[in-house]
Amino acid sequence: SQELEQSPQSLIVQEGKNLTINCTSSKTLYGLYWYKQKYGEGLIFLMMLQKGGEEKSHEKITAKLDEKKQQSSLHITASQPSHAGIYLCGLFSAGGTSYGKLTFGQGTILTVHP
Amino acid sequence: DGGITQSPKYLFRKEGQNVTLSCEQNLNHDAMYWYRQDPGQGLRLIYYSQIVNDFQKGDIAEGYSVSREKKESFPLTVTSAQKNPTAFYLCASSPRTASNEKLFFGSGTQLSVL
Numbered sequence: 001s002q003e004l005e006q007s008p009q010s011l012i013v014q015e016g017k018n019l020t021i022n023c024t025s026s027k028t029l030y031g032l033y034w035y036k037q038k039y040g041e042g043l044i045f046l047m048m049l050q051k052g053g054e055e056k057s058h059e060k061i062t063a064k065l066d067e068k069k070q071q072s073s074l075h076i077t078a079s080q081p082s083h084a085g086i087y088l089c090g091l092f093s094a095g096g097t098s099y100g101k102l103t104f105g106q107g108t109i110l111t112v113h114p
Numbered sequence: 115d116g117g118i119t120q121s122p123k124y125l126f127r128k129e130g131q132n133v134t135l136s137c138e139q140n141l142n143h144d145a146m147y148w149y150r151q152d153p154g155q156g157l158r159l160i161y162y163s164q165i166v167n168d169f170q171k172g173d174i175a176e177g178y179s180v181s182r183e184k185k186e187s188f189p190l191t192v193t194s195a196q197k198n199p200t201a202f203y204l205c206a207s208s209p210r211t212a213s214n215e216k217l218f219f220g221s222g223t224q225l226s227v228l
Binding site for chain 1: 162
């Protein structure tokens with residue numbers, strides 16, 4: 001089973017609309033990362049969250065970490081075509097023989113129509 | 115410029131052939147990672163290395179091999195035992211293995227089977 005589950009798997013919105021992507025972990029969240037990818041390219045770092053209740057923003061993108069729910073949400077305000085791409089959350093494993101692993105969710109494909 | 119270089123951008127493999135994907139970084143990072151990405155899916159961890167001359171299997175290591183003889187280099191060999199090698203391969207590095215260190219990604223190699 002997947003350690004990280006993202007929802008929705010794909011999202012189509014009209015330019016200017018707000019949207020939210022969720023990432024739920026089956027393990028304790030020691031470090032939760034958000035990356036963006038253009039198809040066929042590498043990943044671009046967006047944000048990293050480490051503490052419960054932590055919230056970070058970069059331009060029109062805000063990410064929050066709910067430690068109790070083992071969940072993070074990524075919110076985009078007033079979406080633009082430049083926000084289109086694949087959004088991935090990543091989880092750092094701090095336990096036992098898995099220490100150092102950074103695993104990712106299956107990604108959310110975002111399409112923004114002008 | 116500092117960064118991670120993956121080569122080649124596109125690679126074709128004949129049946130029964132081993133192929134090696136190159137990953138070089140000049141960021142002086144200790145940790146390096148290899149991921150596989152299939153269309154419409156997230157990243158799956160193949161191998162990772164926390165220091166020189168040491169590496170660990172990820173979630174899908176079968177049919178792959180790696181070496182870490184130099185700090186800056188972490189080549190991935192796709193062996194003939196990997197029956198479904200067609201995928202996009204991403205290499206990444208981080209300063210050290212810790213929950214507060216972000217990964218820097220290369221631009222990827224697309225491997226296809228002839």
